[in-house]
Amino acid sequence: MAIPRQAFWAHALAACLLLGVVILAELPPAFVVKRMLVEIPILIFALLLPFYGRGETTELAGVTLSVEGLWGAWTILAKATLGLGASIVLSATTTIPDLIRALERLRVPNVITAVAGFMVRYLDIVAGEFSRRRIAMASRGYEPRWFWQAGPLAQSAGSLFIRSFERGERVHHAMVARGFTGQMPLYGDRAATGREWVGGLSVPTAALVLAAVAIIVLR
Amino acid sequence: MSEPSLEVSDLSFSYPDGHQALKDVELHVHHGERVALLGPNGAGKTTLLLHLNGILRPSSGTVRVAGLEISDESVLEVRRRVGLVFQDPDDQLFMPTVGQDVAFGPANFGVEGIELDNLVIEALTAVSMLDAVERAPHHLSYGERRRVAIATVLAMKPEVIVLDEPTSNLDPASRRELVEVLHHLPITQLVVTHDLPFALELCPRSLVMDGGHIVAGDATVEILSDETLMKAHRLELPYRFDPKDAGY
Numbered sequence: 001m002a003i004p005r006q007a008f009w010a011h012a013l014a015a016c017l018l019l020g021v022v023i024l025a026e027l028p029p030a031f032v033v034k035r036m037l038v039e040i041p042i043l044i045f046a047l048l049l050p051f052y053g054r055g056e057t058t059e060l061a062g063v064t065l066s067v068e069g070l071w072g073a074w075t076i077l078a079k080a081t082l083g084l085g086a087s088i089v090l091s092a093t094t095t096i097p098d099l100i101r102a103l104e105r106l107r108v109p110n111v112i113t114a115v116a117g118f119m120v121r122y123l124d125i126v127a128g129e130f131s132r133r134r135i136a137m138a139s140r141g142y143e144p145r146w147f148w149q150a151g152p153l154a155q156s157a158g159s160l161f162i163r164s165f166e167r168g169e170r171v172h173h174a175m176v177a178r179g180f181t182g183q184m185p186l187y188g189d190r191a192a193t194g195r196e197w198v199g200g201l202s203v204p205t206a207a208l209v210l211a212a213v214a215i216i217v218l219r
Numbered sequence: 220m221s222e223p224s225l226e227v228s229d230l231s232f233s234y235p236d237g238h239q240a241l242k243d244v245e246l247h248v249h250h251g252e253r254v255a256l257l258g259p260n261g262a263g264k265t266t267l268l269l270h271l272n273g274i275l276r277p278s279s280g281t282v283r284v285a286g287l288e289i290s291d292e293s294v295l296e297v298r299r300r301v302g303l304v305f306q307d308p309d310d311q312l313f314m315p316t317v318g319q320d321v322a323f324g325p326a327n328f329g330v331e332g333i334e335l336d337n338l339v340i341e342a343l344t345a346v347s348m349l350d351a352v353e354r355a356p357h358h359l360s361y362g363e364r365r366r367v368a369i370a371t372v373l374a375m376k377p378e379v380i381v382l383d384e385p386t387s388n389l390d391p392a393s394r395r396e397l398v399e400v401l402h403h404l405p406i407t408q409l410v411v412t413h414d415l416p417f418a419l420e421l422c423p424r425s426l427v428m429d430g431g432h433i434v435a436g437d438a439t440v441e442i443l444s445d446e447t448l449m450k451a452h453r454l455e456l457p458y459r460f461d462p463k464d465a466g467y
Contacts, residue, residue, distance in 0.1 A: 100315060171311075175323075
């Protein structure tokens with residue numbers, strides 16, 4: 001992220017680094033590409049920038065483009081793609097319980113890590129409940145095509161909220177029944193090994209060095 | 220006789236809306252006993268369970284667990300002594316991994332380190348689920364989650380475990396595995412169930428609850444054979460099931 005925007009070569013190297021990590025982690029290309037698709041809206045926005053940017057302009061194949069807009073588009077394109085790629089690698093190679101434990105060790109407030117943990121735990125269940133309802137609705141002939149047909153779906157979401165709320169109450173009972181008094185206990189906590197430190201730090205360090213070199217070269 | 224594991228006397232409870240859910244409930248479960256609590260829907264069984272570890276407090280009457288009466292001071296210790304296993308394992312298992320979930324109870328009571336690890340291992344071994352220690356609860360089958368839910372309370376070394384409908388939604392094989400697990404647990408058990416053959420198989424003694432009141436208590440085989448009693452309280456055996464002939 002800290003690489004100056006003029007340093008095309010440094011961005012290219014960063015992309016190679018990322019690609020190397022993807023290959024090393026044995027992530028299937030289709031998996032990565034599919035997850036990269038979320039970037040599309042941002043890219044569309046970025047591609048519009050050269051047409052709306054102000055200031056100095058330049059001609060490219062007969063079209064007048066803003067220089068500042070072109071730089072903006074390039075910056076978004078490069079940084080968003082690299083950033084997204086890095087987070088895909090992180091989420092694909094680290095389990096969610098590990099991520100949450102890591103956040104706990106990093107002294108992120110207990111309330112936040114607990115909420116994140118509950119969200120992960122119950123997302124599947126709520127999504128499952130919602131999809132079973134959709135199937136039950138479809139089985140009785142409800143196949144919404146248009147916006148004004150969305151009523152039952154919205155009502156269903158509402159009652160799903162109530163049910164989730166009630167589940168929250170039952171979960172709280174279950175927690176209290178096992179002696180919960182308001183503080184989540186830590187368990188399964190362990191320090192990272194030296195190897196994990198080296199592995200974990202290798203990519204960020206390489207990226208940092210790359211950025212530092214790019215800044216120095218461009219001075 | 221020794222101190223009962225569970226002793227409920229003269230317990231009455233009304234919900235804030237005025238509905239009286241329990242009246243004059245008397246219940247004694249002795250150490251090492253397995254007792255079934257039977258009764259139709261809405262009889263007040265779940266309300267009674269929530270009293271056994273002080274989540275609900277009686278309007279009148281007392282609850283004692285191994286001699287300790289529930290009060291504001293004792294409620295935490297009572298919760299350690301009474302392991303409540305809820306009907307839906309998804310309500311009971313809320314931590315990211317099975318191991319963390321089993322550790323949740325004892326960790327709340329201050330156990331830590333190797334001792335905590337050992338409790339987790341011991342509890343999961345007792346329900347044959349040790350292999351799942353690092354897995355996420357939502358990746359387990361329903362029957363496996365039910366067994367892990369039991370481990371989560373075993374880890375607190377309770378005096379008694381109380382199970383709410385433990386066989387609901389289980390396939391026959393999971394149900395049989397559950398019966399085996401419960402049969403081999405050397406611990407006092409109170410089991411709320413609609414599954415009468417299960418009650419007969421597991422519990423020598425049964426209580427019948429209806430309208431917020433304990434209406435009968437006897438050997439399970441006697442209760443299930445009493446057609447008048449069964450009919451009066453909406454209890455029904457499976458087609459052609461003969462409790463005297465079931466061989467338990």
